[in-house]
Amino acid sequence: xxxxxxxxxxxxxxxxxxxxxxxxxxxxxxxxxxxxxxxxxxxxxxxxxxxxxxxxxxxxxxxxxxxxxxxxxxxxxxxxxxxxxxxxxxxxxxxxxxxxxxxxxxxxxxxxxxxxxxxxxxx
Amino acid sequence: xxxxxxxxxxxxxxxxxxxxxxxxxxxxxxxxxxxxxxxxxxxxxxxxxxxxxxxxxxxxxxxxxxxxxxxxxxxxxxxxxxxxxxxxxxxxxxxxxxxxxxxxxxxxxxxxxxxxxxxxxxxxxxxxxxxxxxxxxxx
Numbered sequence: 001x002x003x004x005x006x007x008x009x010x011x012x013x014x015x016x017x018x019x020x021x022x023x024x025x026x027x028x029x030x031x032x033x034x035x036x037x038x039x040x041x042x043x044x045x046x047x048x049x050x051x052x053x054x055x056x057x058x059x060x061x062x063x064x065x066x067x068x069x070x071x072x073x074x075x076x077x078x079x080x081x082x083x084x085x086x087x088x089x090x091x092x093x094x095x096x097x098x099x100x101x102x103x104x105x106x107x108x109x110x111x112x113x114x115x116x117x118x119x120x121x122x123x
Numbered sequence: 124x125x126x127x128x129x130x131x132x133x134x135x136x137x138x139x140x141x142x143x144x145x146x147x148x149x150x151x152x153x154x155x156x157x158x159x160x161x162x163x164x165x166x167x168x169x170x171x172x173x174x175x176x177x178x179x180x181x182x183x184x185x186x187x188x189x190x191x192x193x194x195x196x197x198x199x200x201x202x203x204x205x206x207x208x209x210x211x212x213x214x215x216x217x218x219x220x221x222x223x224x225x226x227x228x229x230x231x232x233x234x235x236x237x238x239x240x241x242x243x244x245x246x247x248x249x250x251x252x253x254x255x256x257x258x259x260x261x262x
Contacts, residue, residue: 025261071253071260 036091130179142207153218194244
């Protein structure tokens with residue numbers, strides 16, 4: 001690899017690392033908007049729809065979910081697991097649904113602006 | 124934010140037991156005029172409080188993400204220690220070398236620090252939502 005390519009790749013990777021750090025919450029909320037899920041299902045959803053660009057460890061997910069549960073953003077109910085003990089099925093609460101909708105309106109929808117779509121060469 | 128938690132109650136009960144044992148040991152060694160042992164009792168008592176508060180406080184904040192800057196534990200220690208010490212004198216269990224003034228002076232000086240701690244807690248509280256630091260909610 002040429003030095004320039006290596007340099008560009010290093011910059012891009014650093015940018016992506018910073019960018020992805022703040023994205024886990026959005027991905028968790030989107031997974032739960034899709035329907036109640038237990039931790040492994042949330043992780044699978046994120047990996048599938050982020051096309052493998054976002055990977056998350058189970059412990060990080062549990063920690064985030066416990067925190068969101070404490071803040072009443074996420075609730076859970078117990079459901080049957082495969083052979084093993086009952087699983088916790090997490091879901092967004094009313095507050096969770098509302099803040100996700102507001103977040104999308106204020107931060108995501110603006111990227112669907114015609115001019116921005118052209119600039120991102122998505123057409 | 125829920126201020127009185129299960130861990131804080133466990134701590135209060137343990138501290139009450141430690142304090143009664145400490146006061147008993149202190150009065151006993153002073154009555155026996157073995158003054159050097161009074162330091163040992165004080166040091167053991169202090170270490171026990173520190174280890175208990177550290178473990179119960181840490182486990183609680185990790186599990187519940189609650190940030191109270193240790194105020195609950197400081198205030199509980201202040202109240203329980205003060206209560207046990209005052210009762211010790213009221214019930215006449217103290218040795219002739221102990222004075223109630225020492226307890227009162229300690230409570231006054233410690234009280235100033237509790238007030239300072241409360242002011243710090245109040246200022247930090249604005250940086251939290253339901254006891255969780257805002258900077259850590261969506262990190």
